[in-house]
């Protein structure tokens with residue numbers, strides 16, 4: 001069949017013509033909004049991804065014009081291609097809503113409830129999924145899995161307890177780097193992300209595994225614990241990079257660049273892969289040409305941080321002082337007693353204004 005053949009598919013009562021070979025998920029994304037099922041493992045830029053997490057399940061109530069029988073079971077929309085005349089139910093199907101709540105429960109079986117200290121909080125797809133599709137409680141009464149710690153090198157921190165085994169990072173490493181050095185070892189509930197014989201991940205593009213990870217299992221060591229993403233201002237910026245396109249999003253507070261990530265589209269997928277040098281080594285505003293604020297979906301908590309007029313390099317107003325009529329807040333807790341996050345000689349309660357990344361201990365990885 002030629003690529004230009006169009007199939008008509010109806011999803012949640014909205015019809016669209018899509019090229020033959022399009023998956024139900026991608027057809028739903030073309031319609032957009034709530035019609036698009038959530039996807040925790042599929043990633044359009046990674047070949048072979050999808051089919052692992054089952055969050056994208058949908059009901060096919062009519063197979064096609066030629067064979068209108070419904071499909072007997074819910075199907076993974078990221079792996080099922082449309083047929084001409086197909087009718088699909090996503091949010092309009094009580095079966096799908098119920099199954100998705102069950103999937104969320106499964107994904108959370110072993111996932112720790114450490115959102116308050118997790119760097120992914122605020123941009124975690126599992127957090128969004130559980131708010132939108134999960135149930136309030138858990139029926140799980142057993143101990144969650146624990147793992148031996150693996151050191152992946154100076155840039156990337158692995159928290160295996162948070163991993164949902166979506167395989168995205170494995171595909172990313174396989175397809176972006178010359179030689180993949182990590183993968184999923186063992187089987188069943190012993191499966192874990194690891195490198196063989198404690199290797200470090202070093203390839204020039206390996207930092208992208210942080211961006212594709214839907215949860216906080218792989219995080220940026222140069223940003224860990226330094227700030228909450230919703231306190232930072234995302235800005236489009238670029239530089240003349242010999243290795244990658246150099247087009248990134250900077251996450252600033254005032255003039256300080258806290259982290260650098262690839263730019264992500266409305267589905268949370270990277271638009272262009274970036275190299276390690278741009279991501280981990282270029283942390284000065286002067287390294288970049290700032291283009292302007294990056295628009296973040298209005299549903300995201302990050303979009304609550306409003307831009308202060310110019311390109312977002314203005315310091316945020318100190319609201320506590322304003323509320324206290326100019327009086328400086330007195331902080332009573334000496335963080336040294338409870339944390340090793342900051343540098344030993346820095347007392348966070350005594351520094352002027354908000355903490356900067358050089359107040360924190362770089363060795364605390």
Ligand code: SF4
Nearest residue numbers: 163164166167169213
């Ligand atoms: S570490 Fe992240 S990207 Fe890799 S398999 Fe686990 S959840 Fe997926």
Ligand code: FES
Nearest residue numbers: 051053054056078
């Ligand atoms: S997104 Fe389809 S199975 Fe994970």
